[in-house]
Amino acid sequence: MRVSPIKGHARLSRWIGPASAWIAAAVVAAVCFFIVGHIVREGYAHVDWKFLTTDPDPSPAESTGGGVRIPIVGTTFLVLLSTLLTFPIALGAAVYLAEYMDERWAVTKAIRLGLEVLAGVPSVVFGMFGVAMFSHGVFTFMSSSGAEGSDVAFGRSFLVAATVMAIHVLPFVIKVMEEAIRSVPLSYRQGAAALGVTKWRAIRRIVLPAAAPGIATGVILGMGLAAGDTAIVWLTLGGTMNMAVDNWWALDQIVNVLRGTGSTLTTFIYFSSPAGEGNAPELAYGGAMVLILLVITLNAAATLIGRARRQTR
Amino acid sequence: MNESLRTPAPEADEAAMLLAELDRQMIRAERALERNTLIDVDNLEVRYGSNVVLRDVTFDVPANQITAFIGPSGCGKSTALRCFNRMNDEIRGFSMNGRIQLGGQDIYDPRVDVTELRRQVGMVFQHPNPFPMSIHENIALAVREHNPRISRDELDGVVEQALVHANLWDEVKDDLKRSALALSGGQQQRLCIARALAVRPTVIMLDEPCASLDPISTARIEELLLELVADYTIIIVTHNLAQARRISDDVAFFLMGRLLEFGDARRVFEDPLRRETADYVRGAYG
Numbered sequence: 156m157r158v159s160p161i162k163g164h165a166r167l168s169r170w171i172g173p174a175s176a177w178i179a180a181a182v183v184a185a186v187c188f189f190i191v192g193h194i195v196r197e198g199y200a201h202v203d204w205k206f207l208t209t210d211p212d213p214s215p216a217e218s219t220g221g222g223v224r225i226p227i228v229g230t231t232f233l234v235l236l237s238t239l240l241t242f243p244i245a246l247g248a249a250v251y252l253a254e255y256m257d258e259r260w261a262v263t264k265a266i267r268l269g270l271e272v273l274a275g276v277p278s279v280v281f282g283m284f285g286v287a288m289f290s291h292g293v294f295t296f297m298s299s300s301g302a303e304g305s306d307v308a309f310g311r312s313f314l315v316a317a318t319v320m321a322i323h324v325l326p327f328v329i330k331v332m333e334e335a336i337r338s339v340p341l342s343y344r345q346g347a348a349a350l351g352v353t354k355w356r357a358i359r360r361i362v363l364p365a366a367a368p369g370i371a372t373g374v375i376l377g378m379g380l381a382a383g384d385t386a387i388v389w390l391t392l393g394g395t396m397n398m399a400v401d402n403w404w405a406l407d408q409i410v411n412v413l414r415g416t417g418s419t420l421t422t423f424i425y426f427s428s429p430a431g432e433g434n435a436p437e438l439a440y441g442g443a444m445v446l447i448l449l450v451i452t453l454n455a456a457a458t459l460i461g462r463a464r465r466q467t468r
Numbered sequence: 469m470n471e472s473l474r475t476p477a478p479e480a481d482e483a484a485m486l487l488a489e490l491d492r493q494m495i496r497a498e499r500a501l502e503r504n505t506l507i508d509v510d511n512l513e514v515r516y517g518s519n520v521v522l523r524d525v526t527f528d529v530p531a532n533q534i535t536a537f538i539g540p541s542g543c544g545k546s547t548a549l550r551c552f553n554r555m556n557d558e559i560r561g562f563s564m565n566g567r568i569q570l571g572g573q574d575i576y577d578p579r580v581d582v583t584e585l586r587r588q589v590g591m592v593f594q595h596p597n598p599f600p601m602s603i604h605e606n607i608a609l610a611v612r613e614h615n616p617r618i619s620r621d622e623l624d625g626v627v628e629q630a631l632v633h634a635n636l637w638d639e640v641k642d643d644l645k646r647s648a649l650a651l652s653g654g655q656q657q658r659l660c661i662a663r664a665l666a667v668r669p670t671v672i673m674l675d676e677p678c679a680s681l682d683p684i685s686t687a688r689i690e691e692l693l694l695e696l697v698a699d700y701t702i703i704i705v706t707h708n709l710a711q712a713r714r715i716s717d718d719v720a721f722f723l724m725g726r727l728l729e730f731g732d733a734r735r736v737f738e739d740p741l742r743r744e745t746a747d748y749v750r751g752a753y754g
Binding site: 340342343345346347348349350351352353356360361364365 | 553555558582583584585586587590591593595597598599600601609610613614660663664667
């Protein structure tokens with residue numbers, strides 16, 4: 156028997172799918188590399204030890220002065236704080252959604268809808284909400300009080316920004332963690348149940364360790380989102396380039412730092428760039444490069460954690 | 469003829485039915501005593517939603533014997549097995565009628581602690597499913613669940629004993645910290661048996677335990693079961709008729725949700741009472 160050769164149009168249609176997928180991927184990669192390359196090219200010259208270790212100097216005349224020490228510290232504070240707030244809530248919610256909830260329950264549908272809506276809200280809305288909410292007198296413990304003798308809080312501080320940021324990243328982190336928990340094979344759960352191991356212990360001792368790489372990915376995704384957001388920081392951390400507390404490294408100042416205003420790399424970029432409110436594009440590019448390196452490092456860490464876990468299995 | 473004489477009063481009817489039922493239970497109890505019955509299945513019916521997957525199933529599993537469930541795919545044999553440790557409880561739409569007793573205790577009694585039931589009725593699955601942790605921890609996990617205060621040394625002893633009983637000790641004793649997922653399929657399955665043995669069950673159920681194993685691993689598992697039957701009651705679901713013939717004492721043949729034939733393995737294989745059994749046993753279908 157002779158196998159007939161493939162016809163022209165059939166040959167073409169066989170290529171269209173893979174080719175368009177390849178082109179789309181190439182476009183995405185090209186755009187990404189172009190942006191990163193541009194930022195590195197413009198910022199490279201300004202990123203040196205001095206840039207990293209001096210504080211911003213926001214005088215309009217001296218556009219070349221100042222560095223990103225405070226913004227780096229601010230980004231670190233904000234990311235750590237919001238992760239601290241996000242992690243337990245996201246993990247709990249993910250376990251509940253993946254293991255305990257029945258999709259037919261009204262409460263499940265309500266939670267899912269809530270998460271979807273939350274994920275769709277732009278961060279500037281969260282920022283506005285945050286200031287409005289945390290300016291209320293009962294939240295004076297989270298930020299310095301407003302004017303002397305008033306019962307209104309300032310509504311802008313690391314605590315406020317981290318809380319609002321946590322709400323902003325929560326739906327994304329929950330989604331990733333839930334998927335990670337769901338992807339743990341059912342056979343583990345069945346094996347545990349058949350041994351008379353309670354569901355909670357099986358989750359704690361078997362399912363969660365098995366899902367750990369995915370959970371770590373969720374945490375790091377949340378960190379990346381928090382590090383990269385501008386609107387929330389701009390609105391709820393105070394429109395400044397420096398911190399309210401000068402000696403922020405002093406341990407006894409920790410409460411004041413957390414209740415005080417500050418800046419992060421994103422707001423540094425915003426306040427330096429002519430596209431934002433500043434007049435120092437080279438500083439903005441320098442800050443952008445540092446931020447991108449930070450985010451790439453976080454992503455690499457996520458990949459490495461995942462790979463290390465897989466190898467130990 | 470006078471109608472009122474022909475039809476007994478409803479009370480009498482009920483009493484007669486009760487008596488008949490009592491009689492039936494007496495006969496079953498006598499038989500159970502005689503056969504040293506451990507699991508007594510009476511008139512079991514199982515539904516998933518409106519779908520009846522088992523009906524009219526009545527038989528008994530004697531202690532310290534191997535009972536094999538055979539039958540073509542979808543006949544309900546795995547469902548029957550999963551009734552004994554209430555693994556079906558987790559399945560949406562599951563409902564059952566009838567009664568299953570383990571050592572005289574109704575296992576579907578609402579007062580029964582399902583966790584404790586599953587400790588007593590161990591189960592090994594078709595595909596080996598060791599947990600993604602060390603060999604030691606695979607066994608220790610469930611032991612600690614049922615005995616939270618066990619000391620480190622005692623625990624090590626239990627782990628060793630379980631591995632010895634499952635004929636796995638010699639192969640793994642030097643590296644108990646190794647991931648269980650690094651073991652071969654046959655070793656993994658023996659680890660799953662060890663895991664079930666470690667919590668001191670009375671019954672060990674195996675749902676096609678050799679389906680994904682090579683012939684040598686299969687032979688080792690069969691040998692192991694023949695050793696274990698001295699101390700445990702074993703129920704095995706198998707597609708492999710030769711296997712059922714080799715190792716089982718009693719055989720239950722299921723077809724389309726009914727128990728068509730039950731009895732001594734040799735008798736069922738060599739002199740089946742029913743046409744369907746004969747056809748299945750000689751390989752006409754399934």
